[in-house]
Amino acid sequence: xxxxxxxxxxxxxxxxxxxxxxxxxxxxxxxxxxxxxxxxxxxxxxxxxxxxxxxxxxxxxxxxxxxxxxxxxxxxxxxxxxxxxxxxxxxxxxxxxxxxxxxxxxxxxxxxxxxxxxxxxxxxxxxxxxxxxxxxxxxxxxxxxxxxxxxxxxxxxxxxxxxxxxxxxxxxxxxxxxxxxxxxxxxxxxxxxxxxxxxxxxxxxxxxxxxxxxxxxxxxxxxxxxxxxxxxxxxxxxxxxxxxxxxxxxxxxxxxxxxxxxxxxxxxxxxxxxxxxxxxxxxxxxxxxxxxxxxxxxxxxxxxxxxxxxxxxxx
Amino acid sequence: xxxxxxxxxxxxxxxxxxxxxxxxxxxxxxxxxxxxxxxxxxxxxxxxxxxxxxxxxxxxxxxxxxxxxxxxxxxxxxxxxxxxxxxxxxxxxxxxxxxxxxxxxxxxxxxxxxxxxxxxxxxxxxxxxxxxxxxxxxxxxxxxxxxxxxxxxxxxxxxxxxxxxxxxxxxxxxxxxxxxxxxxxxxxxxxxxxxxxxxxxxxxxxxxxxxxxxxxxxxxxxxxxxxxxxxxxxxxxxxxxxxxxxxxxxxxxxxxxxxxxxxxxxxxxxxxxxxxxxxxxxxxxxxxxxxxxxxxxxxxxxxxxxxxxxxxxxxxxxxxxxxxxxxxxxxxxxxxxxxxxxxxxxxxxxxxxxxxxxxxxxxxxxxxxxxxxxxxxxxxxxxxxxxxxxxxxxxxxxxxxxxxxxxxxxxxxxxxxxxxxxxxxxxxxxxxxxxxxxxxxxxxxxxxxxxxxxxxxxxxxxxxxxxxxxxxxxxxxxx
Numbered sequence: 001x002x003x004x005x006x007x008x009x010x011x012x013x014x015x016x017x018x019x020x021x022x023x024x025x026x027x028x029x030x031x032x033x034x035x036x037x038x039x040x041x042x043x044x045x046x047x048x049x050x051x052x053x054x055x056x057x058x059x060x061x062x063x064x065x066x067x068x069x070x071x072x073x074x075x076x077x078x079x080x081x082x083x084x085x086x087x088x089x090x091x092x093x094x095x096x097x098x099x100x101x102x103x104x105x106x107x108x109x110x111x112x113x114x115x116x117x118x119x120x121x122x123x124x125x126x127x128x129x130x131x132x133x134x135x136x137x138x139x140x141x142x143x144x145x146x147x148x149x150x151x152x153x154x155x156x157x158x159x160x161x162x163x164x165x166x167x168x169x170x171x172x173x174x175x176x177x178x179x180x181x182x183x184x185x186x187x188x189x190x191x192x193x194x195x196x197x198x199x200x201x202x203x204x205x206x207x208x209x210x211x212x213x214x215x216x217x218x219x220x221x222x223x224x225x226x227x228x229x230x231x232x233x234x235x236x237x238x239x240x241x242x243x244x245x246x247x248x249x250x251x252x253x254x255x256x257x258x259x260x261x262x263x264x265x266x267x268x269x270x271x272x273x274x275x276x277x278x279x280x281x282x283x284x285x286x287x288x289x290x291x292x293x294x295x296x297x298x299x300x301x302x303x304x305x306x307x308x309x310x311x312x313x314x315x
Numbered sequence: 316x317x318x319x320x321x322x323x324x325x326x327x328x329x330x331x332x333x334x335x336x337x338x339x340x341x342x343x344x345x346x347x348x349x350x351x352x353x354x355x356x357x358x359x360x361x362x363x364x365x366x367x368x369x370x371x372x373x374x375x376x377x378x379x380x381x382x383x384x385x386x387x388x389x390x391x392x393x394x395x396x397x398x399x400x401x402x403x404x405x406x407x408x409x410x411x412x413x414x415x416x417x418x419x420x421x422x423x424x425x426x427x428x429x430x431x432x433x434x435x436x437x438x439x440x441x442x443x444x445x446x447x448x449x450x451x452x453x454x455x456x457x458x459x460x461x462x463x464x465x466x467x468x469x470x471x472x473x474x475x476x477x478x479x480x481x482x483x484x485x486x487x488x489x490x491x492x493x494x495x496x497x498x499x500x501x502x503x504x505x506x507x508x509x510x511x512x513x514x515x516x517x518x519x520x521x522x523x524x525x526x527x528x529x530x531x532x533x534x535x536x537x538x539x540x541x542x543x544x545x546x547x548x549x550x551x552x553x554x555x556x557x558x559x560x561x562x563x564x565x566x567x568x569x570x571x572x573x574x575x576x577x578x579x580x581x582x583x584x585x586x587x588x589x590x591x592x593x594x595x596x597x598x599x600x601x602x603x604x605x606x607x608x609x610x611x612x613x614x615x616x617x618x619x620x621x622x623x624x625x626x627x628x629x630x631x632x633x634x635x636x637x638x639x640x641x642x643x644x645x646x647x648x649x650x651x652x653x654x655x656x657x658x659x660x661x662x663x664x665x666x667x668x669x670x671x672x673x674x675x676x677x678x679x680x681x682x683x684x685x686x687x688x689x690x691x692x693x694x695x696x697x698x699x700x701x702x703x704x705x706x707x708x709x710x711x712x713x714x715x716x717x718x719x720x721x722x723x724x725x726x727x728x729x730x731x732x733x734x735x736x737x738x739x740x741x742x743x744x745x746x747x748x749x750x751x752x753x754x755x756x757x758x759x760x761x762x763x764x765x766x767x768x769x770x771x772x773x774x775x776x777x778x779x780x781x782x783x784x785x786x787x788x789x790x791x792x793x794x
Contacts, residue, residue, distance in 0.1 A: 001565075001583055001584045002565055002567060002571050002581060002582060002583055002584070003571075003582045003583060003584055004568070004570075004571055004582070005565075005584075006584045094547070097372065097547050097552075097556075098546075098547050100372075100556040100557075100560065100566075101556050101559045101560040101565070101566045105371070108371075108372065109370050109371065109372075112370060112371075112372045113370055116369065116370075157584060259584070259585050311584040311585075312582055312583065312584055312585075312586065315570065315571070315573075315582040
């Protein structure tokens with residue numbers, strides 16, 4: 001396989017995953033914005049959403065004031081925002097078009113169809129109650145693409161690089177969501193355990209579709225460290241860091257077997273997986289959740305970088 | 316009257332109705348089908364087909380357009396049908412032609428006997444911009460220069476077929492031939508049950524076999540083949556990707572390739588991998604900045620040296636454009652006689668070469684009746700269709716031809732055949748041509764069919780997709 005193809009497949013999966021995560025984030029933010037206001041700080045709830053996406057500075061430069069309409073427009077439709085759903089879908093489709101030969105017809109048609117439908121949406125005529133529908137649509141399309149991939153693609157390097165893109169992006173997003181929520185929400189210690197606090201933690205879980213399963217797993221009400229445990233260490237939770245690294249490790253091991261050679265990225269991924277396997281949430285909280293997450297995001301980036309080098313993504 | 320319709324000049328042969336003597340035999344079943352169909356049904360199906368093409372992404376890019384405006388080539392669902400007997404003659408003529416063209420290229424890049432024999436003026440070859448001096452004395456695998464040729468054929472009567480152009484460089488459109496068939500079979504399976512339509516689906520397999528047969532070295536296992544594209548903004552990108560996919564070979568861009576240790580390599584996830592046959596879809600000038608255009612970033616530095624050393628086969632060979640040069644075209648009947656020892660089976664359109672004084676005089680005087688073409692123009696650009704042109708356009712072209720006569724050829728306006736086509740006012744006859752695709756390797760391979768292009772505007776003779784033409788499925792019937 002061409003290095004460029006591997007690179008495009010890897011990023012194609014990342015963009016699809018990122019679009020889905022963006023939809024989840026907007027959904028969570030929108031839910032918070034619908035809840036009774038905390039004080040008179042209008043629309044400040046969106047700050048944490050913008051923080052999670054890492055593009056709050058770009059937003060401020062463009063719009064200044066934070067308003068629900070502008071934030072949604074920025075996160076959904078703005079082609080100048082590198083992480084907007086628009087940009088993600090356009091980039092995914094562009095990569096797919098470049099690599100049509102590597103994709104099955106169903107994968108291509110799923111992406112091409114998404115892009116054509118998305119382009120037909122006219123943001124200026126959008127009614128506010130249409131938002132949940134659009135966000136559901138984004139999640140559905142993303143799931144549809146992944147389904148097409150899982151159902152039709154050969155289990156060779158095409159699949160392995162696609163999996164790597166999906167799970168590295170997902171791990172990054174889960175870590176960011178956790179970090180920002182934790183960072184933004186927790187400092188005012190007097191709010192811990194209040195109804196507001198609980199409601200906001202619930203939205204985090206909602207954003208990863210895990211607010212119901214949480215109860216089955218922990219059999220108690222939402223608590224920050226339990227939620228952290230769930231999203232970081234619980235392997236059964238498909239968006240947790242542990243679950244993501246299990247998939248990453250698997251894909252890298254498959255690649256090594258296919259090509260008959262171990263690469264440094266496999267070692268880094270294995271050590272990250274081991275860290276999550278033997279991790280203990282109390283220890284993580286004691287040494288600082290924020291520090292743990294920052295370290296994880298850096299490791300995750302390193303794995304991505306090492307993959308790119310090992311498999312000649314740039315030639 | 317400023318505008319005369321070409322169709323008004325001469326009686327027009329219709330593929331379905333001939334010169335109005337009733338339904339021609341190959342069209343019997345399709346005519347019944349059309350009779351039973353309401354135009355609205357056909358329109359509905361047409362919209363369905365369009366959606367199918369859009370979803371599949373069968374689009375072409377128009378230069379200067381943004382990514383957002385990839386366009387669909389309009390697809391007309393009334394097929395163009397060729398009988399088995401007609402096809403036998405066409406294919407024999409095409410085979411003769413492509414063999415002669417390749418023999419001609421071998422000769423002019425070697426001993427130039429045709430020039431020595433005085434059959435072709437030397438300056439027409441050696442001073443031609445399509446002639447690549449770097450190719451002199453070089454021996455491509457099996458002595459073949461043009462492996463993939465699209466022969467443009469028009470018809471003016473029951474038995475009157477003319478070759479309009481031989482596309483010997485990087486002809487495109489084969490993906491449309493295949494997708495049109497795919498779409499027709501999907502939408503009207505019954506029609507195929509009623510007609511014995513020869514399959515075209517074997518093309519990718521034949522292409523692969525052709526490319527494998529021109530490998531530069533003997534290998535124990537399969538040679539590595541790659542398709543070289545300028546990238547996704549090229550007008551024919553869809554086709555490049557389609558062909559690579561159908562053959563199961565890599566689609567590469569210039570930066571994916573590198574010359575090392577005298578061989579051509581592609582950069583893969585496992586390091587470098589040697590390429591044996593490169594089916595390039597970029598022009599000669601851009602192939603290798605070290606040998607040709609130094610400013611090009613599309614090609615591969617050093618590629619030509621590897622080719623010279625016989626370590627890679629470039630398909631089609633650099634310099635293959637000499638055979639479809641419009642100035643050489645006038646000599647193709649002579650070329651066929653010279654190399655094949657027989658008169659051509661398929662005729663050329665009579666052509667006035669403006670570099671000849673008497674021809675120039677005739678062209679200048681008869682411009683409103685002629686089609687005037689720039690020798691190096693393509694895709695319907697740089698041409699004048701006299702009968703449909705305005706007085707001002709004719710004057711403009713007259714001045715251009717006078718200024719640089721060697722740059723122009725002219726042909727009488729042919730009454731191209733028509734075929735019933737779904738247009739705004741209903742089903743109406745529209746002019747068309749045919750581009751069969753032929754492959755030359757260890758043998759000549761030709762799939763029964765081709766791309767039929769149809770001019771959608773009433774009376775128009777310009778069928779090019781860049782000029783708003785559409786396509787049809789082309790059926791070759793079996794006996």
